Amino acid sequence: MAADRRDEVDRIRSEWAEHHPKLDTATIDVVGRILRTAAIVTKRGDALLAEFGLTRGEFDILAALRRQDLPQSPGSLRTVALASGPAITKRLRSLESRLLVQRSPNPIDGRGALIALSGQGIALTDEVFPRMLGLERDLLAGIPSERAPHVVDALRLVLASVESRG
Numbered sequence: 728m729a730a731d732r733r734d735e736v737d738r739i740r741s742e743w744a745e746h747h748p749k750l751d752t753a754t755i756d757v758v759g760r761i762l763r764t765a766a767i768v769t770k771r772g773d774a775l776l777a778e779f780g781l782t783r784g785e786f787d788i789l790a791a792l793r794r795q796d797l798p799q800s801p802g803s804l805r806t807v808a809l810a811s812g813p814a815i816t817k818r819l820r821s822l823e824s825r826l827l828v829q830r831s832p833n834p835i836d837g838r839g840a841l842i843a844l845s846g847q848g849i850a851l852t853d854e855v856f857p858r859m860l861g862l863e864r865d866l867l868a869g870i871p872s873e874r875a876p877h878v879v880d881a882l883r884l885v886l887a888s889v890e891s892r893g
Contacts, residue, residue: 736760775862779855784818793852798841
């Protein structure tokens with residue numbers, strides 16, 4: 728690896744090699760970069776969402792509802808947003824209080840509710856999502872277009888490996 732191509736993860740791995748030379752730290756090359764990338768992307772994305780008064784969790788719900796044609800149950804949103812029931816409830820209350828989502832009785836299960844975007848929720852999501860894509864495009868601008876498919880394939884392989892091991 729060329730000296731000008733070294734990054735923070737290389738430095739961390741080198742430090743571990745100095746202190747524990749017998750340890751195989753090769754996983755840091757992949758996992759360290761994934762975690763560092765995720766932290767940077769999350770920080771920048773959260774800052775963008777804050778401009779609109781949203782948290783990441785709230786935006787995940789708005790985006791999930793926008794992708795669907797029909798209102799969703801809180802349970803289905805929990806699956807999509809990878810969050811606990813109480814976390815979804817808190818987010819839905821916040822979004823509902825700001826008139827971004829509407830709650831209606833579930834006609835199939837009278838005890839449950841269905842959640843749909845309000846007109847304001849649709850408009851906000853349609854304003855925020857392109858901005859988020861623009862931010863992501865900007866963050867990834869350093870990846871040459873001919874290498875992007877290889878990056879996607881490698882990340883897909885990593886994700887499949889991690890998901891298969893729970």
